[in-house]
Amino acid sequence: MAQPCMIATCRRVSQTLCYGCQQNFCRDHIIEHDLSLNSQLNPLSDEIxxxxxxxxxxxxxxxxxNSRKxxxxxxxxxxxxxxxxxxxKCHELDRCIRKKMEKQREEIRRIRIKMSDLIREQEATHKDIDLLTITVRDLEHEINKIEQILFQIEIKSLVLDDNLIYIENLDINHFDLISLSSIYKTINYPRENWTPLTCNNQYLLIHQEPNLCLVDQNLNIIKQNSWIYGTIYDMCWSSTLNRFIVINGSDVFFIDENFISIENIQTLQKCKWLSCTTSETSLFLSTKVWGSSIMEFSLLPTIKLIKQWQSPDTCTRDEVINGIVYNNDTLAMMIKNPSEKTIHIEIRSSITLDRIWSLKLNIAYSQNIRTRCCLLPNDQWLVVDRNTSRIFHITKDGKVKSSSAYNPPPFCAVLFDHNMLAISTARGVNIHKL
Structure with missing residues (x-):
């Protein structure tokens, strides 16, 4: 039996079935239907x-x-x-030949003294002459050997592991507090310890009293060195100097990655330092006073003060800067205001200190507890608040994307390697895989 045209107002019998939408049309309406479908191609073409x-x-x-940088x-x-x-290796090669030459120089000095004594005393015997002659011939033989010396140097080709550099296409929404994984690994402190942490491309630097420790991705302690310089207020890494930078109440220390030395930088003025961060060319330090100052020091060729910002350019006179973190010509600043009992994060230009954005956080104020932040992928930020046991995900334009409770109370966080978040508490350091 013939089907009616699917157009409700049409009384004609259908003559064609549209296989695309499985509907029946009369001759006139199948033409309209076809034109309607074709007309939708133009906007799609424009969109393409x-x-x-x-x-x-x-x-x-x-x-x-940024990745190329x-x-x-x-x-x-x-x-x-x-x-x-x-x-x-060049110095090692030099030492090899210099050691041999120094030995012969010493022999020449000894012979000269002996000959001077004989000449002065005019009592040389045939035996003395024979011994000196033999000694000179031996010396000549040794110098001939030095002149003809050859070193065998075995050089192996430098083999690069492709895993040295890991490239991953990160979604801008890749990090999400709501889906933050459970703790992957933990390294415990021997006793409660509210100290910061930092990292370079390979290791975390933590303070596990009484030592500073370099820790790998599996939280194995690779190296450690005794720390005897008092409370650590902050630490950061300088890729330019290839050094960790650690500050206590008044001093700044450089620590090489091999933990061979801990160097107190005497050229820096004594201040009540509270926070540190570095760019490719500069070291930034903030002071632990109301109306905090920020000082910028050159890294090379020497550590030298090049700029200083003071209140009110940094913050008001009744505010204190709890922490600073550098990122792409900007400084993230955690600022505490006791008068208003507020805490806010600001992004400033690292060149002019002009404010880019500011965000007041819904955090209960505490006089003695620092609120800190760390950089996330795509210029986003993680704010860590020990007082309320919460962490906040802040977007690059200064909005709270999400927040989450974290227990035990977190103190400091740092993005470690390319896919791990390290969060320190009083009990130790937790690693979360992203």
Whole structure:
């Protein structure tokens, strides 16, 4: 039996079935239906063309610029490591030949003294002459050997592991507090310890009293060194100097990655330092006073004060800066205001200290507890509040994306390696996989 046209107002019998939508149409309405479908192609075509133009306008330099900078810094660091190793081996080679030459110089000095004594006393015997002649011939033989010396140097090719650099396409929403994984691993403190932590490309630096410890991704202690310089207020890493920087109440210390030395930087003025961070060229330090100052020091060729900001440019006179973190020509600043009993995070230009944005956080004020922040991927931030036992995810434009309770109360956090978040508490350091 013939089906009616699916258009409700049409009384004609259908003559065609549209296989796309499985509906029956009369001859006139199938033409209209076909035209209607075709008319939808034009907007889609326009949209595709617009997307094509949008793709053409994507600035690759902006998209990969920060990642390229990291790769470039890695290349510079590796070249420096190779240069340092080369210099070490050159000095080793020099020492080998110098040691032999010094031995013969000492022998020449001894012979000269002996001959001077014989000449002065005019009592040389045939035996003395024979002994001196033999000694001179032996010396000549040794010098001949030095002149003809050859070193066998076995050099192995430098083998690069492709896993040295891990490249992952991170979604801007990749980090999400709501889906933060459970604790992957923990390293416990022997006793309660409210100290900061930091990291470089390979290791975490933590204070496990009485030692400073370098810890790998599996929380194995790789190296440790005794810390006898009092309370640690902050620490950071300088890829330019290839050094960790640690500050106590008044001093700034440089610690090389091999933990060979802990150097007190005497050229820096004594201040009540509270926080530190570095860029590629500068060290930034903030002071532990109301109306905190921020000082910028050059890293190379010497540590030298180049700029200083004071209240009210930094904060009001009744505020204190709890922490500073550098990122892409900006400084994140955690600021506490006791008068208003508020805590807020601000992003400032690291060049002019102009405010880019400011966000007041819904955090209960505490006089003696510091609220800290750390950098997340894509210029986002994680604020860690020990007082309320909460962590806050802040977007790059200064909005609270989410917050979550964290127990035991967190003190400090740092993004470690490319996919791990380290959070310190009074009991130890927890690692979460992202």
């Amino acid at each position: 063309n617009a997307l094509g133009e949008r793709l053409k306008s994507v600035n690759l330099e902006n998209a990969i610029g 990291k790769l470039e810094q890695w290349r510079i660091d590796c070249h420096k490591t190779i240069d340092d190793f080369f210099e070490q």
